[in-house]
Amino acid sequence: MAFIQIIEDEHLNRLAELVTTLDMYMLPNGNQWYVGTVPAWCRNCARFVLAEDFESPDEMERKVRSLYEWSEKQISQIRGSREETLSRSRELLERELETVRQWRMVMAARYSAPRCLECGGTDYEPLKGDGWLAHPAVEGQRVRARINAHASMATLGRFFDTEGRQIADKFESSESSKEEGNGDIV
Numbered sequence: 426m427a428f429i430q431i432i433e434d435e436h437l438n439r440l441a442e443l444v445t446t447l448d449m450y451m452l453p454n455g456n457q458w459y460v461g462t463v464p465a466w467c468r469n470c471a472r473f474v475l476a477e478d479f480e481s482p483d484e485m486e487r488k489v490r491s492l493y494e495w496s497e498k499q500i501s502q503i504r505g506s507r508e509e510t511l512s513r514s515r516e517l518l519e520r521e522l523e524t525v526r527q528w529r530m531v532m533a534a535r536y537s538a539p540r541c542l543e544c545g546g547t548d549y550e551p552l553k554g555d556g557w558l559a560h561p562a563v564e565g566q567r568v569r570a571r572i573n574a575h576a577s578m579a580t581l582g583r584f585f586d587t588e589g590r591q592i593a594d595k596f597e598s599s600e601s602s603k604e605e606g607n608g609d610i611v
């Protein structure tokens with residue numbers, strides 16, 4: 426899931442490499458959800474950073490439901506007994522919809538403006554789109570943000586509260602750490 430966004434100038438010098446999708450929000454019910462990000466120039470940090478970019482709960486719900494419909498269609502083509510697979514799929518849908526409900530609550534209650542994920546400040550300029558943009562701090566220079574490559578999942582992520590404040594030190598982000606209860610790791 427993680428990837429690197431490169432900020433480069435017109436001579437293709439790399440001004441920054443930003444690793445995205447490793448940071449998680451702690452939701453009110455204890456679940457976690459990915460921090461949506463946008464590359465930005467933070468005036469307080471005086472460098473390129475990732476800033477919060479809120480995901481719309483409606484869009485999130487639409488994605489969850491369309492993924493479920495797709496998987497139900499796949500399951501319906503399986504021959505033989507598929508009751509168990511269907512009920513597992515529905516369970517998964519319920520769990521995802523619960524996360525969407527949590528996120529909807531968080532967005533409705535959120536009072537802080539989106540923040541720079543490095544300093545927590547709100548004085549930044551997002552780099553929207555993938556074309557060339559004027560460098561927010563260097564006159565005459567143009568920059569662009571470009572997705573480069575998948576990053577190693579060994580990179581460290583962080584936890585944030587639902588107001589965008591960092592609440593825990595870096596943790597090791599890996600897909601396996603989110604699975605619980607059904608492995609035989611001691």
Ligand SMILES: [Zn+2]
Pocket residue numbers: 467468469470471474541542543544545546
């Ligand atoms: Zn900052």
